[in-house]
Amino acid sequence: MSMAWQALYEQLSALPVADLTGTQSFLLKFCKAFLVGDRWKLYLQGLGYTLELTVIALVIGIVLGVVVAVIRTSHDQQRPGHRNPALGVLNFVCKVYTTVIRGTPMMVQLLIWGFVIFKTCRNHTMVGALGLGINSGAYVAEIVRGGLMSVDIGQTEAGRSLGLNYLDTMRFIVIPQAFKNILPSLGNEFITLLKDTSLVSAIGGTEMVYFAQAVGGKTYEYMFPLLGIAVMYLILVMILSWLQGKMERRLRQSDRR
Template identity: 80%
Template sequence: MEAWLADFVNGFTKAFITGDRWKLYLKGLGTTLEITVIALVIGVVLGVLVAVIRTAHDQQRPGRCSPVLGILNFICKIYTTVIRGTPMMVQLLIWSGVIFATSRNFTMVGALGVGVNSGAYVAEIVRGGLMSVDVGQSEAGRSLGLGYLDTMRFIVIPQAFKNILPALGNEFITLFKDTSLVSAIGGAELIYYAKAVGTKTFDVMYPYIGIACMYLAVVMVLTWLQGKLERRLRQSDRR
């Protein structure tokens, strides 16, 4: 028991204390959160845009179909089909090795790739939420003189948001964990620094367990925040 404890203390010290290596993990966590925020913004903007286009196309009245909307809907369907039908790892390799082959800012390239991937899933989540709102709500907005965009902004989207919040929260948590794939193209996030420390200490167990605990801690905080927001929305509904 004493020998195991001594080995544990020695391994922990080399992985986190010696040479102030804990600062590398904090730097990696900061980069991971930065990638997550950038990818989240990209994913939400793309997802909402695609969802609105597809919902508008699907809710057109018979005989009044817009050809422009049809083309945009076709492009959006290709986007969601391709992104959701291929692995994120392959997409990141294409972003870094083909589209941005001359770039050395692998972290930002990775954030862009993760964001575009997330956008396809957010689009389907938002589209499902928009379609779940009764069509009568849109018709009521039109009868009040509101345009399509104003109707979506003030009537449909606020109602849909409450329905899709759990799914969006889960997507955000998944997005945070998926940032670990950015290390495959050279992005300097948590796994990148954990590998660097493991290379110096010739023992990757402690660095990997350490970053696993960091991921778990952040996910637990995000889950708690999501639950708190959901409870507040339920309380506002009761009022």
């Protein structure tokens, strides 16, 4: 804390609370929440954990979602009379997974992961990342599956007629076309995932809410810490929304060419 803020804080702290004006009370609470003891560094530390949580959960969600979407799409696009039993079993498992995850609250899932399945684990942050990733995977799966099903089946047949196997057909023909259709929905899901990291504090994970609550517990004033992290979340969401819009514009420009 700079010398000027330090002097102001000491001056305001010496005054009786009843004698403080509205502006003085505001400045005193602001100093306690962000400047005393360099507490602003705690918010930056929480920001780092939040971004780490988001990236890990994002990777898990994308990998899991794409695998589930490909399995379900492959099952649905089988020709009559050419059903693969193993694919049918995998499709059933994927349907149960998406139904259960999408049909239960995120908070309940995190509590189960943290206090039931991994109750002996001390790294609650990574448990939270796993729970967020598995939850996001179910939504990503449905988004990707919808995008894959939106691509005309003739595209797949054309790829197979050119000698491509199923994976190459999906990789080079179907998925690039589907990606343009699902980008807005995927972007919204990733923004939701970022905000859902705030729930990890419920199982003892460290992120921005965790540190805001810690500061509030020390100062007995929660308004400024919570407002501070709310602004940080808002800035992150605005940045992600800007990046999403920029990517969508580039894709539209490539279509015109």
